[in-house]
Amino acid sequence: MPGQKTPYYITTPIYYVNDVPHIGHAYTTLACDVLARFMRLDGRDVKFLTGTDEHGQKVEKSAQAAGVDPQAFTDRVSQNFRNLSGTLNFSNDDFIRTTEERHKKACQALWKKLLENGEIYLGGYSGWYAVRDEAFYTESELTKQPDGKRIATASGAEVEWVEEPSYFFRLSAWQDRLLAFYEANPDFIAPETRRNEVISFVKGGLKDLSISRTTFSWGVPVPDDAEHIMYVWLDALTNYMTAAGYPDLESESYKTYWPADLHMVGKDILRFHAVYWPAFLMAADLPTPKRVFAHGWWTNEGQKISKSLGNVIDPLQLVETYGLDPVRYFLLREVPFGNDGDFSRRAIVGRMNGDLTNDLGNLSQRVLSMIAKNCDNAVPAPGAFTPEDEALLSQSEALPDRLRQEYGVQAFNKALEATWDVIGAANRYVDDQAPWTLRKTDPERMKTVLYVLAETVRRLAILTQPVMPDAMAKMLDQLSIAPDARGFENLATPLAAGSPVPKPEGIFPRFVEEEAGTA
Template identity: 70%
Template sequence: MADRKSYYVTTPIYYVNDSPHIGHAYTSLACDALARFMRLDGYDVHFLTGTDEHGQKVEKSAELAGKDPLAFTDEVSQRFRLLAEAMNFSNDDFIRTTERRHIESCQELWRRLKERGQIYLGSYSGWYAVRDEAFYQEDELETRPDGKKVSKASGAEVAWVEEPSYFFQLSEWQQPLLDHYARNPDFIGPDSRRNEVISFVKSGLKDLSVSRTTFKWGVPVPDDADHIMYVWLDALTNYITAVGFPDTEQEKYIKFWPADLHMVGKDILRFHAVYWPAFLMAAGLEPPRRVFAHGWWTNEGQKISKSLGNVIDPHDLIARYGRDQVRYFLLREVPFGNDGDFSHRGMVQRMNGDLANGIGNLAQRVLSMINKNCDAKVPVHGVLTEADLKLLGSAHGLLPAVRPLMTAQQFHKALETIWQVVTEADRYVDEQAPWALKKTDPARMGTVLYVLAETIRHVALLVQPFMPESGAKILDQLEVHGDDRSFAAFGPEHALESGTYLPKPEGVFPRFLEEPAA
């Protein structure tokens, strides 16, 4: 399937019991950069995000807000749509689990599992955390000084629950899951998370309670109105709903399923890498190709929490630093998959170092010299020297170098690789000194500026998935338009044409200046 030209990437669907924060923006941003990259690389992409709107936690949050659950979810879901607009995400669909298409999809998946003998009626008694919408075993809990039991992993309080319940025969899927992980070593990323999941599955899987009777805000179980579906069986199904399930014969499903990548936070990896493939295989459907779990952010070294009042609002970041600057920082600052710390100082260093002094300064210097010394036209180049060919070779080699890093979700390394060429181009400017060549060898000056303009073109093409508006502004100033902005335009065959008029250059990345203290 190496020549497959479709790509399906999903964010987790976000739980609507609160407003979106930096964690939501981070996950969706990674998916957006990947979706944009794949589109530019010639793939037909389906990029999905949305909101998870059922469950006891939502019912309680709506009650506390004095609202009907649907009215409450309408309002909070809209905040996630607004975040997608504010961050300039390019999602192709936004799914809500309260939609009719999704409810029908969930119920059909349930029927298929039931028909295959994978679901049975029993009764559940055990520990349940409403905050996590998750069941916990005794050894996964600890007792706080106040006597309350909480999850060791999340700190969420648990309560003892006893009720009739349908169960999914998860225990039967222990070995098939381990076989699947062995056959597909890239199924879970990064490797540290893969090892955690394998260890969890090897320790033994118990059948999973997949229905509830103590509240009503959820998808009704087919043929048993007393039960609603466990919120995770409901939520995970969104990924197939969005490509047309239960109609598995339609073009969209055939083209995009199985998904190429489910991007998730590390706290929900188990649901995606254990329960979800087990549900799918049990229903006779293919599991996704890959699940990648990223880390969490702290704020100036502190854990982010509402009680500390240090939750980071992405809208505030955009207003203060700029949209593309925030996008760049989040994907460049931390090895993707690790935890990271958001700091004002770190943000300013990236803005002024990598962006203003880096790509911004390079583009401004070179295009200003072309504007001033080459009649505002792409210069004519003469015979290329070894130094010219070396820099152009680095620029031409960027795409094959960055491609595998993107498919491995190593966004920080992809950006690092692009910036190595920016650094190389800066060094080349200093060594070739085109301002001096203007007097001594104007023809050579034209060649040097041409090589630099071509290098900037290649860098700008690859900057587009990460910083769409800034990449577009640089390409505008090089008069690169339309299909010439796709990755098919990489290489010398699509080089800038000498004699093309270029507009007066404008700075793309202003320096961040601290406001003076009052």
Template identity: 70%
Template sequence: MTGHKQPYYITTPIYYVNDKPHIGHAYTTLACDVLARFKRLDGYDVMFLTGTDEHGQKVDKSAATKGIDPQSFTDQVSQNFRDLAVHMNYSNDDFIRTTEERHKKACQALWNKLLEKGEIYLGSYDGWYSVRDEAFYGEKELIEKDGEKVAPTGAPVEWVSEPSYFFKLSTWGDRLLKFYDDNPDFIAPQSRRNEVISFVKGGMRDLSVSRTSFKWGVPVPGDEDHVMYVWLDALTNYLTAIGYPDADPAKLEKFWPADLHMVGKDILRFHAVYWPAFLLAADIAPPKRVFAHGWWTNEGQKISKSLGNVIDPYDLTDRYGLDQTRYFLLREVPFGNDGDFSHRSMVNRMNSELANDLGNMCQRVLSMIHKNCDASVPTAGAFTDADQVILGKAYGMLDTVRPLFDAQAFHKGIEAIWELVGDANRYVDEMAPWGLKKTDPARMETVLYVLAEVIRHVGILVQPLMPASAAKILDQLVLAADQRGFEKLGPDHALASGTELPKPEGIFPRYVETEDEGEKA
């Protein structure tokens, strides 16, 4: 690709500000961060967006409970999400807030477009609404709990009767089904795609897209008694951030349609049904893909505030380390499935996969080089078949990992890299360079050179997942900043013999449990 890098636009959902960030928020943004970093290293021009969703009745009520105005309330809570992004070392290019002027302008532009197309009409809404879910529910969707009607999520519902604008969602069923058919990768994983298709086939009613019973939202243009339904407002953020409608036409043309909206499975319907319908109705192309991941439990229990077992990302990183936490969250569970957080699995993975497999391999090899090769990159002789096999695997690893990451199968991509690490550990044991030192020093140098090249490849490939730890590995090979992109993988950019190397330092300390942790576990 000359001159113009291929654009890649990835988004997290914008997080609802009625609460402080927890592991679910950290997990979604982490997956996007890893993919964004991967794509940048792979030569793409990446736009990675996250932010906060700050309107709606729930925020209005939370602010009132705290006795402050909604804007001051959202200023405080939105900052918590910005702080988390910095703490977790996320590389987002923008952070959007739905209370910004640029966003209000984008929402009103989309509204006017839908109105002009005859897709919105004024009527009155009578039905069940859940403030907690910010969602309308049909009578048939409600369930009985302790003699009360509640939403399928268990949230309380109230009967609402007020004037409302409606979006003609009922007319979009067949067009959406055709769109899903024409774009088989639009919704992933497959199980979620099936859910959405069966929901749309079940028939859809027109969607209420405005409210008059409160004021905390984007005013409906030309009818200020109404504010826009929070989901029409929230989803538009993905367009706002790239300059819709006319703030930055070049950026909009470059990055839209988005390559990937990453969401939790609880908000899939809004992203895979309502959003493409709004966009198609406004003559805007829908995003290329929506991926809905699963939820975490804590030591086998559902996470809930009432159980007091909410997992705070700050606690995890303080206790286990930042890169260790990033590694565990994407390695532990097939991405898309639900996963269980357990202290025992976290410690096992840290100690076996990070400290032993990768950390120990780097330490052993670099220490032998330091001691036996004048503290510089060894000189390689002719490669044997065994050398060629492991080097070939290292050189081909990007081709193995790329399609897995493109399919959001992060766990499989990480597994493939760790297979290479396992092969390298076996290769060290089989070649026994410590023995070759006396019998065949030239062969010892070749073996250590092969291992240093494998470490270079692993170091470059784990940068998206563990940026700080990868940098430590690559620093120990004295790799310049411009030698760390994926285009430097392979034999053409192999380590230069004779390059002086620093004294190696450990990268992943073993996690040693304190006595009370041992008892708890």
């Protein structure tokens, strides 16, 4: 319909509630938040989902260890993830818990459809199972330890031998159809290295998947067979459709948002999202998501992060030490998204004092200070633009399309590099034009230069809002840009001469290491 916004549905994985939030959770959700904010500013109808995965043997055991029933345990731990969203300024539209009735209803509807389509059968399972991973493993995927125990080679999780009745999903029948699907949809899995891994895995052969358990009870009951509960991954993956309104296929929400535009996941859970999930959906005659992106992991000062090393990175402590927007910026700027990255104190301080304080902060501060001081605290009226003026304005005008391109493929670091290219050009323009000298020699030219710079700062601040919403709000406040004039549709409406520009305050203070606590 004319004027209707194009939908954009983005999801994080739902986070397992047997632990407290860490840097990995923050990183995934931050990436989704930035995309959601970008798409909203660009006029899209965004649905941004996150939540918690609350069923399974691992949760049941964690609750027992804590001496509470599983529901009370998940109520408490799920709240930690809600709190993380508030602290890191995430803009999710929905927060789903797999213990909600709407979700149980969706899971059971999907089960019934798969059963009706002949994709599920009852059998018996015997094999190796890792409680920590909630995953089944073949002998070839295990490493035998000196004490005789076996661990999953990829994750290091201990496995146990399980024998029990089980319903199975006919995954083996979907091998060729999945490979054909990947070929027909080359952008379904990203980045390319992960896509190649998945295709290699599927070509290696798929076995039917055990999708129910009887040895514990914390999960969604299998319809018409109360002795079985659903395998946690069939349950968990369905959350994306639950939040979109499934199983009501005629609901406005489902018709608007499903299939999802992007599932953002860590590389450790790619197989579930890129193999099992599309197979479940196609087997149930349902549309598949458009894209699954698997990002990398963080290390800490070069070391693998683990509880035993005591080097787990607490995102709340990071924010307390370095500030919210600098942390958001660093996590997406430092590493090509999709690669593994290393968190180091030196690197984040370097980004803060270099990129933020020296480059962007100093640009805004000195431009707005000169306007406040020399132009009666108001945006000056420009004269005719020189080729140098046009060059800088053109560079900032071209930035939105470049950002759409980079964010469209989740290249956050490239989007920020492109932004900082314009910031660098603006700083060079200040030095070349020397408005402090023009003030004495050519005041009218000085006004034009300051106008060009103020307009460039306005565009930069609008376009950088998704990554640093609070800091850019302050920058736009200092330009007296109304809150309803900060969307991308406003980029083409230049600053009005005479708009008030009060004396600015610094937005990115220099970080002094000696005064910092440990992160």
